[in-house]
Amino acid sequence: MQSEIFEVSAVDFLNYEYKKLPLLLNIQYHMSNIQRIGLMTSGGDSPGMNAAIRAIVRTAIYEGLQPFGIYRGYQGMIEGQIKALQTTDVSNTIHRGGTILKTARSKEFMTEEGMKKAYEQLKKHDIDALVMIGGDGTFRGAVEFFKRFDIPAIGLPGTIDNDLNGTDFTIGFDTAVNTAIQAIDKIRDTADSHDRVFIVEVMGRDAGYIALYSGIACGAEHIFIPEKAESLDMIIDHIQDDQLRKKLTNIIVVAEGDEFGGAQELSRLLLTKIPGLETRVTILGHVQRGGAPTCNDRLLSSRLGYAAVQALLAGKKNEMAGLINGEICFTPFDQCVKTRKPFPDDMMKIVDVLTK
Ligand code: F6P
Numbered sequence: 001m002q003s004e005i006f007e008v009s010a011v012d013f014l015n016y017e018y019k020k021l022p023l024l025l026n027i028q029y030h031m032s033n034i035q036r037i038g039l040m041t042s043g044g045d046s047p048g049m050n051a052a053i054r055a056i057v058r059t060a061i062y063e064g065l066q067p068f069g070i071y072r073g074y075q076g077m078i079e080g081q082i083k084a085l086q087t088t089d090v091s092n093t094i095h096r097g098g099t100i101l102k103t104a105r106s107k108e109f110m111t112e113e114g115m116k117k118a119y120e121q122l123k124k125h126d127i128d129a130l131v132m133i134g135g136d137g138t139f140r141g142a143v144e145f146f147k148r149f150d151i152p153a154i155g156l157p158g159t160i161d162n163d164l165n166g167t168d169f170t171i172g173f174d175t176a177v178n179t180a181i182q183a184i185d186k187i188r189d190t191a192d193s194h195d196r197v198f199i200v201e202v203m204g205r206d207a208g209y210i211a212l213y214s215g216i217a218c219g220a221e222h223i224f225i226p227e228k229a230e231s232l233d234m235i236i237d238h239i240q241d242d243q244l245r246k247k248l249t250n251i252i253v254v255a256e257g258d259e260f261g262g263a264q265e266l267s268r269l270l271l272t273k274i275p276g277l278e279t280r281v282t283i284l285g286h287v288q289r290g291g292a293p294t295c296n297d298r299l300l301s302s303r304l305g306y307a308a309v310q311a312l313l314a315g316k317k318n319e320m321a322g323l324i325n326g327e328i329c330f331t332p333f334d335q336c337v338k339t340r341k342p343f344p345d346d347m348m349k350i351v352d353v354l355t356k
Pocket of ligand 1: 044135159160161203205289
């Protein structure tokens, strides 16, 4: 059998070898100018932020980009706390609460001078795109910053409060609700043993998502949220009616931002109106911000972190990646914080029926 002889020019050979190089090095090439991505967490930490950081770092490296961690949110950006990240920096972090990049609430960033300093630091470190993970304050800051400075950025919703438009759920909400549920279930055991009224305050700033979801999931007798005004007289009637029916276990879940001013104040009001009532107050507080993220939060973070890098490479900017009806979608920063996020209709309706 005769073997075939191919004539290969030196240029063809080099071309061929050159094209093989990315495959050999496991590098993906893309058409974008972006090379150095800065990423940060800002505002209150939320469980799942580390899983999001991991997804961003690993996707960026897979795409041949260099990720940089910006430590302590916008404040760290102003101060130039910026360091290159490798894939090993995010090893063993997917299951950890908090944020390995630390976080902060920066007042300085909300000044013209602060934003200018932050931009100068980004230029100094040749950062040509950003991914920010945070909540309401982070996106309000972003709206102002990107009005003044042009650098492509994608945001991820990271807050236990679930108060951002443009996504059904924010990173950390599911974990926080599950933490609240575990605590409230335990409180029910003791409430039931003593026939007492327990008032449990949950976080959420001025949003009632954690209260609504944990209240329904724990079978609370009353749920107070800032989004729905309640008449104190009606609540008092309910509790007195419960007492007549000898239904003495009463769990009231109240959002910290509720019009009554939280659990302590609600308890004080009830005690002045219902003589002989015995109440106990529990404020769950920052326990809701910690702990290992749930499966839902880890998946949400991983999907959104991957999507953020891909979006930047596709030329998207100044939008938040979210999940609506299971699909990744993008919403301009200003739209995410413009209006109060509505509740799904059925959630409000079932509260009236199931809390009776
Ligand atoms: O936004 C998250 C959140 O935990 C809110 O629910 C709460 O009102 C606030 O942060 C508490 O903030 P800090 O940790 O700064 O006291």
